[in-house]
Amino acid sequence: MIGTVKTFSLGGVHPEENKLSANAPIEKIPVPKQAFIPMGQNLGTPSKPVVSKGDLVKVGQLIAEASGFISTNIHSPVSGKVLKIDDIVDASGYKRPGIIINVDGDEWDESIDLSDDIKEDIELDGKEIIEKIKEKGLVGMGGATFPTYVKMMPPPGKVAEYLLINGVECEPYLTSDHRLMLEKGKEILIGTRILMKALNVNKAIIGIEINKLDAINHLNELAKKYEGIKIQPLKVQYPQGGEKQLIKAALNREVPSGKLPIEVGCVVQNVGTAFAVYEAVQKNKPLIDRVVTVTGKGVKKPSNFLVRIGTPLQDMIDAVEGFPETTGKIINGGPMMGKALISLDVPVVKGSSGILLMEEGESKRKPESPCIRCSKCTYVCPQGLEPFLLSKASKLAKFDMAEKEKVMDCIECGSCQYTCPASIPLLDYLRLGKTMVGANIRNRNKK
């Protein structure tokens, strides 16, 4: 028995799941010859390098430090010599400062516990845990890359009541969280206990979609030992893993428009983050590697890799027996919210959850036709917005109207555009609206 299956209240879609790599165990792939480490790996301010050209570094050694409140430390994912500090092309195609290291061997910093033993007892107190999470450069592993320690410090007057661990993985194709839950379940639960201690809460809920029944059963079995952790099965419905949707589904609480989860007493962390917390706090290991799904209908061997940050995507493509001839699009992330890449000369970063190689035939958008006012975009919007109206407002540059109609509530899940029978690029227009309205709001606040 897994208990009642829950879901969120408004809208949602159900794209083909295509979890091709669900049965592929996590594999380590070889350390790259050269590592490319961009400085902007978190949402917020980029980090500042603390090494210079020619320096010798070990795995886990600090190479860049946080510069500001919403920023993170970066540690070397490899050992070797700093080749240069130069521009690196990031996933969006922009040149960003980064550190390039020529790899030599694989020598780890001595402070890191490399043993396979699982360490249960949490020795640090709440404050020390948060300090450790900050020091080890942890960010949200689900893709948003918000610095983890910031989320762990509720603003004055706000109190956390629940910790939610997001194991939903509602994006089609991606399986890295699924595999992590199956293979590192115990570590995830200890990581959850650590986060609970730091937040001073006694209730945690791990939300998982029921297409991962094995993970639900596995964690249910393990969780018996840990007090206060509940495994919540969720309906397979996109975007179940949206932070606000997850809170609504698990607790029937609605995060008010424009507010953060803490407003309703919740802090949400990804399962990957919980695992990273375990490693940071119990093993003193900084965030230097992560699980990445490499998949696609043309991929010979869809896989889940444990890969060092900074590894070029090409190395992972080689590990799945090459780049399919039929590839028409490379996506960093899942097909609903991922970003299309301009090339494979991009490194794995802390927020990379998957690489999806899409077939040429499904890569191009369908031609747009007139809106027939079917309202399906409105029916599927999980935020209760009217995408047809917001896109039109943006198109006509009526940004005041877009603001009034709550364009800033859009979570960019893409359900509207996925559903639109006229194949209108609704989300393109909504993003434009969000950008312009966001700028307007900032300007107003300045005055």
Place this chain on the structure above:
Amino acid sequence: MSMLTVSGSPHIHGDDSTKKIMYGVVYAMIPAMLVSVYYFGLDALRVLLIASVACLFFEWVIQKYLIKGPITITDGSALVTGILLAFNVPSNLPTWMIIIGALVAIGMAKMSFGGLGKNVFNPALVARVFLLISFPVQMTSWPKPQAIINGLTDAITGPTPLGIVKEGLGAGKTMSELAPELPDYMQTMVGQMGGSLGEVSAIALILGGIYMLVRKIITWHIPVSMLLTVVIFSGIFWGVDPEHYADPVFHLLTGGMLLGAIFMATDMVSSPMTKGGQLVYGFGIGLLTILIRMWGAYPEGVSFAILLMNAVVPLINMGFKPKRFGAKPGVVIKTS
């Protein structure tokens, strides 16, 4: 490696299309089309063909020679308008009048507003009302349904049940005096009564409606709120004075009520965008229909009611917004 496509998310599409929706509506109309041919013979087939071909033709002509833009007659929307126009006229309507109707539907009501998705009013209904006002005699001479298996004889014309009631009550008769002239419920269910060719069979229309509900082409909100309003409103009057008001089931099963509720009021382009708005819209149509049927000059009011409510849709859209996520302030967390 070929050129890579780079575009914003989402990178997959649910594969629904305007074409699929429009042809879905066409499939949903097949039962009613079959019934019309069964009861009104080859004349029904003639009306269906002329109306459909004329609508497609006028859309093609306008797009090619006036707009000089892309030709989109294969998207199915003009075909839907054509069939709905045919459904809304008597089966003995002269061919040239049908062609005028098609021109009004496509030219005036659809393309003048900017084509697919831009029309405020339902094109087929605009054409029907245009024809009704222009050719009142031909538009209200209803061939009596004769099953095609009984041979093709010259059709006898007669009034519709709604016409009988309107005229009878107007002449001071009571419902019980009129009862022998009216079809029984069974006849109205299968379609054995006078009327426009697509409106007679309740069963065929409901079948189409169920198909569209299952395919998610329509939602239940408009038909249910419209029909419920009709039942409640006509029920009150009938309850008080059954001799001078027809009963609710009669209202539901006669005239264009079901055709209107299932196929015309649910037209995506000319109906409200939110479910709340759709309920109000359905209520308005139901209310106006009964007002016209009971006290108006015409025996039937569905088309007028829908067109009147079409005009209010922009206002309804402004007033009725979807339930926004997070509109309420959050729960208060106890600080223990």
